[in-house]
Amino acid sequence: MRVTLTQTGGWANVSMRASLDSETLTPSESRLVHELLQAPPVGLLRSAARAPLADGMQYVLEVDTNAGTRVLRFNDADKPVGVQKLLELMRPLFRPVPYTRSDHHPLG
Amino acid sequence: MHDMQATEYPKPGKLVRLERAAAVNDQTVDEAYEFAGVTYDFYRQVFSRNSLDDLGYPLTASVRFGPGVANALWDGNQVLFGDGDGQYFLPFTRSLAIVAHEFTHGVVAFTSGLAYQGESGALNESFCDVMSAQIVQWRDGATVETADWTIGREIIGPKLAVQGIRSFTDQPAYSGDSVLGDDPQPKHIRDYVITTDDYGGVHINSGIPNHAFYRAAMALGGQSWLKAGRIWYDGFRKLSSQATFKDAATATVLAARASYGAGSPELAAVEDAWKAVGVAPEV
Numbered sequence: 001m002r003v004t005l006t007q008t009g010g011w012a013n014v015s016m017r018a019s020l021d022s023e024t025l026t027p028s029e030s031r032l033v034h035e036l037l038q039a040p041p042v043g044l045l046r047s048a049a050r051a052p053l054a055d056g057m058q059y060v061l062e063v064d065t066n067a068g069t070r071v072l073r074f075n076d077a078d079k080p081v082g083v084q085k086l087l088e089l090m091r092p093l094f095r096p097v098p099y100t101r102s103d104h105h106p107l108g
Numbered sequence: 109m110h111d112m113q114a115t116e117y118p119k120p121g122k123l124v125r126l127e128r129a130a131a132v133n134d135q136t137v138d139e140a141y142e143f144a145g146v147t148y149d150f151y152r153q154v155f156s157r158n159s160l161d162d163l164g165y166p167l168t169a170s171v172r173f174g175p176g177v178a179n180a181l182w183d184g185n186q187v188l189f190g191d192g193d194g195q196y197f198l199p200f201t202r203s204l205a206i207v208a209h210e211f212t213h214g215v216v217a218f219t220s221g222l223a224y225q226g227e228s229g230a231l232n233e234s235f236c237d238v239m240s241a242q243i244v245q246w247r248d249g250a251t252v253e254t255a256d257w258t259i260g261r262e263i264i265g266p267k268l269a270v271q272g273i274r275s276f277t278d279q280p281a282y283s284g285d286s287v288l289g290d291d292p293q294p295k296h297i298r299d300y301v302i303t304t305d306d307y308g309g310v311h312i313n314s315g316i317p318n319h320a321f322y323r324a325a326m327a328l329g330g331q332s333w334l335k336a337g338r339i340w341y342d343g344f345r346k347l348s349s350q351a352t353f354k355d356a357a358t359a360t361v362l363a364a365r366a367s368y369g370a371g372s373p374e375l376a377a378v379e380d381a382w383k384a385v386g387v388a389p390e391v
Contacts, residue, residue: 008305008306009305009306009307009311009312010178010179010180010181010311011179011180011181011209011210011273012179012197012260012263012271012273012307013180013184013273013292013306013312014196014288015203015305016178019264021251035267039257044300050305051184051224052224052225052230053181053182053184054181054182054210054213054216054217054224054236055166055179055180055182055209055210055213056181056183057179058306058307063307066178068372076181084116085186088174088175088176089195091175091176092176092193093192094178096196096287096288098285098287098288098290099288099289099291099292100290101290101292108324
C-alpha cells in the first residue's frame, strides 16, 4: 500500500507532498497506517463541514492498494477523525512541489 | 501569549506571557508578543481602531502550533503560529508581516467578512497582505521608495534559496527556482488562475489587488499608510462578503473621492492603479 499526502494553501501557499510505502515503515507505524486506512469508516470518518480557516491548509490523501486508489480531500477546518496521527507521521517527509504556470488555467 | 508546545489541541495552550508582562526570554514567544503589539499600535494610532473589532477584542495568539507546522492561521477566534519544519521554513513568528497578516484576518472577520473562496477570498488575502506591508513600513519608518515590497524573507529556511514568498511589485518573488518553481501570483486580471487548490487560489490571485495597491502607493508617494493605505482601509471595510475585484476597485475609488474629492490626484492614482491590473471600477 502506498500513501501520498499533498498539502496546498496556507500563508506561504507552497504545495508540499510526501509519500510512504507501508512496507518500509517500522512495525508500529505500519500498524498505524493500516488501522487508519484499511478499516474505514472508523479511521476516516468526516467531521462536520465547517467554514474554511483563513490561511488553513487543504489536503489530498491518495491511498493506492491492489484494490485500486482511494482519494480523500479535507482541510484544517474539517480534518477527518483519526487523520491527525497520519499527518504527524508524514509531515516530516514533506517536500515542496515546484509550481509551474502550466499547472493551472488562466482565463485568457 | 500562549504556547501549544507542538500540539494542535486544545487551544489556546499554556499561558506563557500576560499582557504588559516582562519578556520571558523565549524568542518565539517574545517576538510574537512584540509583533502583536506593533499591529495593535498601528491600527490604534493610524486608523483609530481599537483592536480587531474596534471594541478592544483581546489579541490571543498561540505559538509552536503543532509538530513541524510550516504555517500560521486565524481560526476565527485567535491566531496560531507554527514553528516551521526547520528545513524549508523557519518559525512563522519571525515575521512581523505574517503576525500582522493573521491578526488582520480578524479585522476582516469583524468588517466585510469576505468569504474565503475565489475572488472574495483573494480580496480577503490581499487586504491582509496590504495592511501587513503598511504595518512593517510604519514600524520601520519607510517610505514607498525605501520600503521592502517583498514579504516572507524572515521565514525562509536553509533549503530554500528564494528571497521571499510574495512581491507587490510587477516582478515575481521568485522564478525558475529549483525547489519552488515559479511564483504563482499574477499581476493582471488576464492571468487570473482558475484552480480548486487553495480555496480557488486565494493566495495566488491576491497578487492582482496587491499589485493595484502597490501602484497606487507608488503614485501617491511618501508613506503608504497616509494616503493609499487609508483609502484601502476605508474602501475594503465596506465590501460585502461576496465582493469581486471590480467591487473592491469601486469601493476604493469611492473612498478616494470621499476623502480627496473629484478631480484629485489621489482619486486618479487609485483609478489608474486598478486599470493597470485590468480591473475597471464601476463609478
